[in-house]
Amino acid sequence: MNISNISDQLYTTAPDKTGRLPKEMAVYSLLDELSIPYERVDHAVTETMEACENIDMLLDVSMCKNLFLRNRQKTAFYLLMMPGKKKFKTKDVSKQLGTSRLSFAEAEYMEQYLNITPGSVSVLGLMNDSNHAVHLVIDKELLDNEYIGCHPCINTSSLKIRTEDILNIFLKHTGHTWTTVD
Template sequence: MELFEGRPADCSGRQEREVRVYDLLDRLGIAYQRTDHVPAGTMEDCDRIDAVLEVTICKNLFLCNRQKTAFYLLMMPGNKAFRTKDLAAQLGVARLSFGTPEDMLRLLDVTPGSVSVMGLMNDRDNQVQLVIDRDVLKGERIGCHPCLNTSSLRFATSDLLEKVLPAMGHSPILVNL
């Protein structure tokens, strides 16, 4: 794996959802680095990607309430254990479960394994609430997929909070997991 500055020189053959991410970051004037890789399906894959990016890619979980009337995208450090009960209590929700691949595709235009904060750019009706573990914000840079798991990006955490999320029309709920 190699680290590149910005978008690929040639985006032919790239999925539209990935190119839209590069378009957004470029339009916002955000400096970012990218690496391409095999699909990140294991922790070992993620460890190799993290080493190239020199940042820990967040664990991103797509969740919903029991009635499937409220959806959440949780960003948390990959090394933290996830306890549904703890998060549900902080959100004031009786019960949380994982959202379906169909809802993930419909709301964020991503598929399992490719869930990313960047998918919120496709949630124009704000049906998905972003939830961020405060530990994610402690790093100078953040790592994420550009809506597919064969590339990974890194950019300033401050750019996520001050430019990307406002441009997407999303505000996070901060939690302690």
């Protein structure tokens, strides 16, 4: 992805709703309601961590890799947040969680539980999981970062948010707890 596909403008407010999906605008509304500050940049669709490298530089944050996973029986669902450059090792994470081998959850479950489509998975999607069907799992390395980079439930914008605001305000509001893995 070329830097020309990214706006060089950083914003600290929600965009005008024209041309924006309601689920994206709901994220900004909730962040504002919770008084969680953020920086935002708009860009072309990003579907890979490699495509986020220029966004990382502009926001001065490393975008999180967010994986939506499920157990073999499709009865337990997990949102794994980890550093973007870190390799996901299914066997290791499954063992730490004490569950059957994890695999990627199908798009229908992303939409059902988080109102998110593939490529847009984000911790912010937990605002749509009112039944707490999704277990949040955070790689311990992320907890050392001052900021988290994530999408506002759509992969045409990216946000930089203080890690402590996600953990102590956002997750408290949604009622989600998390498990730490390495």
